[in-house]
Amino acid sequence: MPIKLGPAGVPLSCKGRTIVEGMDDIISLGLETMEVQTVRMVAPQHFEQYWQAGVLANKTDFEMNIHGPYYSELLGNKIERGRSLAKIEATLQAARTVNARHITLHTGHYGEFSRGHAANEQVANVFSGIVDRVAEIWHDDEDEFPVFPWIKDGTPSKIGVETSGRQELWGSLEEVLEVVNHVEGTVPVLNIAHIHARGHGRMRTSEDYGELFDMVRESIGTKEFYCHFSGVEHRTGNAMHYTQIKKSDLNFEPLAEFIVEDGGWLDITLISDSPLLEHDAMYMMQNIEKSRHKQLERKAREDRRRALALQTGKSEEELKTNETQQAKAREATKESPEVVEEKVEEKKPAKAKKAAAKSKKSDESKKTEGTEDVFDFEEDDDDLF
DSSP: OOEEEEESSSOTTOSSOSHHHHHHHHHHTTOOEEEEEOSSOOOGGGHHHHHHHHHHHHHHTOEEEEEOOSSOOTTSOHHHHHHHHHHHHHHHHHHHHHTEEEEEEOOOBOTTOOTTHHHHHHHHHHHHHHHHHHHHHHTOTTOOOTTOHHHHHSOOOEEEEEOOSSTTBSOOHHHHHHHHHHSTTEEEEEEHHHHHHHTTSOOOSHHHHHHHHHHHHHHHOOSEEEEEEOEEEEETTEEEEEEOGGGSSOOSHHHHHHHHHHOTTOEEEEEEOSTTTHHHHHHHHHHHHHHHHHHHHHHHHHHHHHHHHHHHOOOHHHHHHHHHHHHHHHHHTSOOHHHHHHHHHHTOOHHHHHHHHHHHHHHHHHHHHHHHHHHHHHHHHHHHO
């Protein structure tokens, strides 16, 4: 069950803001991947750090990924589509330089198309051209690329088609799977927050994740998954914005439970889209480890119960029932906070009680003294008259 976790961009805690420094921090945190963000543009002055990141990733087997422009219009008119493809071309060049395994791309608004076969066919044609362009970049016979050994020895980046989180954008789970199923070289990018929001909060239990991954596996026959995860605020089937995981109704625990219990066949990369980036990536890693510990504890109890059944001659179900009854009995005998408080009051030391009594006596004497002073003053007044 290979699983890699990392943030979408340079970690917030990174003192330097370059990709290479971000990679160093990610590795020191025990994470294994990151997604470089080129969501608006690819600046030429960043080429040197892209190349350094590619060299480091190649030497350390660190998984690099890259995200293309957010505002694509691949279903727009010829001018809009051409403008989007020019931005994507810059992302493809950067992906080659950083040795990216996945390139995540958006499709954008439906434009003049409505949902259905025509829109999906147009998207499939566009992504087919993008896959061909990636192959050209990686297998350019005119250039030997001596500084990019991974281009000669490796395989081209996979084009990721990301699920969208809004109803007016192309990219429902079904649409993405249909296109990926028809275009070789593409993979679905399962943005769990988007799927959750577009489905009106559908991802709630480990069974929901089981259905999701089984659906993808049955549709395109893969065990490799590239996923984004974060909290999300959503309304009427639309994602509003990302949030940290703990402040969302999209919990990570059910996904961690599925990965540990039923995801032994998965090869999964999980990217944290949360505003907390590496902090929530670490939170996801901790939850997966916690689920693994729970699984080990349960297996240990089952083994102990099995051994005890052989010794006593009782069935495992009977022993399990007895354990459940004993646990309920322990819960029932737990004292309420009020009872505990009363007992604590009863057990107060005698010295404390004496001190309280002495304090009370002192207060009373002060009151008495104050009263005598008043009457003395009145007697003095009588003498004056």
